[in-house]
Amino acid sequence: MPRALRPPRNDSPAPAALPGIDRLAEGGGGEEVWLDVIRQMDRVYAELVESQVALEEKNAELENAQEFIASVMRAMSDLLIVADAEGRIVQVNDALIRLSGLAPGDLEGRPLAEVLRPADPAEGPAFEADLRARRPFSDREVTIRAASGEAVALSVNGSPRRDRRDRPVGLVLIGRPVGELQRAYRELDAALRRFERAQQHLVASEKMAALGRLVAGVAHELNNPISFIYGNMHALQKYESRITRYLAAVEGGAPGRDLAALREELGIARILDDMPRLIEGTLEGAERVSAIVQDLRRFSGTQNEPDEEFALRRALETAVSWVARGQAVMPQVVLDCPEGLLVHTRRGHLHQIIVNLLQNAVDALAGTGRARIEITARAGDAGPEVELADNGPGIRPEAADRIFEPFFTTKPAGKGTGLGLYLSWRMAEELGARLELLPAARGARFRLRLPASPPERAP
Ligand SMILES: Nc1ncnc2c1ncn2[C@@H]1O[C@H](COP(=O)(O)OP(=O)(O)OP(=O)(O)O)[C@@H](O)[C@H]1O
Ligand SMILES: [Mg+2]
Structure with missing residues (x-):
């Protein structure tokens, strides 16, 4: 002016x-x-x-x-289309122009329903009805014909456009190329798979490491019964040759006096005295070997193990002896569990959970004086409960929130993978049990609450 x-x-x-x-x-x-x-x-x-x-x-x-x-x-990297009350395009943004290769003039003034077509032709009438009624919609898959003639797939959301007096005056559509979404989804999926593989690998190597720690102890444990089975068999072999000699003399019709002298010489009375002890000892040794092998089996494959009823005290004692096997110095363990307390669950899972908790307590107590672990079990109102407390340094509040996370560890590299409590927590879930950290004035205190009866499992 x-x-x-x-x-x-x-x-x-x-x-x-x-x-x-x-x-x-x-x-x-x-x-x-x-x-x-x-x-x-x-x-x-x-x-x-x-x-x-x-x-x-x-x-x-x-x-x-x-x-x-x-x-x-x-x-805007998302695509934008603005339409008037008649459903004609009034404006589009640069992102749409770039994607389609069309000029604004190719689009402006044309009806939306003509430019955008539902990817699934069966959805055509519903889409057109939404456009006509200026109804909001979301994640509709549509296509737009690009300048090259190629149909580009988009996912669009629509919302009504209103004037100052709140009267509908058109539609605003915001969309994204579906190809890009699909690519992002594929990348996410591949990353997830890589992560799962790495996790499985670590879980397996954690099992291997735990197995390795125990194998040293197990080898020692096996050595003992095997060496006395071996010793007993040696003695039995010697006895066998003397008895054979004596029987040959009996069969040869030797006179009674000679036989008595031979009995004396060969120590037949002592042999007969010794035999039951030797046989019993050998059998006991074989039973110990078989028990160790069973424990090993339990440790290596607990996935499809059935529920069974067993004495909790015996299971806790076995877990303690397992952990003790791998330790040069074992803290004092006080076990308070009623003799007749029975549990009905997966024995192997329970064993591993207790072993993991004990191992952590033993690790935390390393180098501390008067190290002590208390294991208390009772038949709770809702089911059997086991508490495991140690008088070690305890768990700091900031760590307490994270100890059940996979890979959370405060141990130096090579000493812990941080999977022990995570796996224990998962196994407890599978048992229908709850594993939790309890507040403690000193040391760490964990509680495992087992259900009164095992959860329903798919066959
Ligand atoms: N009794 C305990 N006293 C003190 N800290 C504990 C105790 N139990 C667990 N923690 C803490 O929780 C962390 C996680 O334990 P978790 O058993 O999951 O892994 P880890 O023992 O470090 O490694 P892994 O069990 O795989 O060998 C430990 O690193 C430790 O910091
Ligand atoms: Mg651990």
Whole structure:
């Protein structure tokens, strides 16, 4: 708008509202009247300039707002389509132009239903009905024909556009190329699979490491019964040759006196005395070997183990002896468990949970004086409960929230993988049990609450 306004010339039509003009026209007035007219003209002029400045300011604000909207639309990586009340495209953003290779003029003014087609033709009527009714919709798969002729798949959300009085004036569609989503999904899926493989690998290597720690102890444990079975068999072999010699003399019809002397010489009475002890000892040794082998089997494959009823005390004792086997110095273990307390669960799982808890307690107690582990079991109201407490350094509050997370460990590299408690927690879940850390004034205290009866399992 031009700024230079000039005062009206004498021949220009006089504004009717100016006082004094009437008097001039009537021929009256004088200098006073003219001055009055000029003052009024000045005031009107000043008002006009003021409104022009205000108008220019508003114009600048409008331009800024338009520039802001345009910059947001240019920066959007999602596709944007704005349609009017008749469903005709009024505006699209640069992302859509780039993706489709079309010019804005190819799209603007065309009906939405003609430009976007549902990926599944069966959904056509429903999609068109949504567009007509300007109903909101989400995640609709549609295609747009690109300049190259190729149909590009998009996933779009639509929402009605309203004016200041909340009347529907069109639709706003925001979308993304489905190909990009699918690629992101595939990458996520592959990453998840890699993570699962790594996790399985670590779980397996944790099992192997735990097995390795125990194998040293087991080898020692096996050595003992095997060596006394071996010793007994040696003695039995010697006895066998003496008995054979004596029987040969009996069969040969040797006189009673000679036989008595031979019995004395061969120590037959001592042999007969010794035999039951030797046989019993050998059998016991074989039973110990078989028990160790059973324990090993239990440790290596507990996946499909059935539930069984067994004495909890015996299972706790076995777990203690397992952990003790691998230790040069074992803390004092106080076991308080009623003799007749029976549990009905998977023996191998329970064994591993207790072994893991004990191993952690033993590790925490390493190098501390008066190290002590208390295992207390009782028949709780809701089912059997086992508590395992140690008088070690305990678990700091910030670590307490994380100890059941996979791979959380405070042990130096190579000493712990941080899977012991995670696996124990998972195994407890499988048993329908709960494994939790209890608050303790000193050391760490864990509780395992078993269900009264085992959970239903798929065959
Ligand atoms: N009795 C305990 N006293 C002190 N800290 C403990 C005790 N039990 C567990 N923790 C803490 O919890 C962490 C996680 O234990 P978890 O058994 O899951 O893994 P780990 O013992 O470190 O390694 P892994 O069991 O795989 O050899 C331990 O590193 C330790 O910091
Ligand atoms: Mg552990």
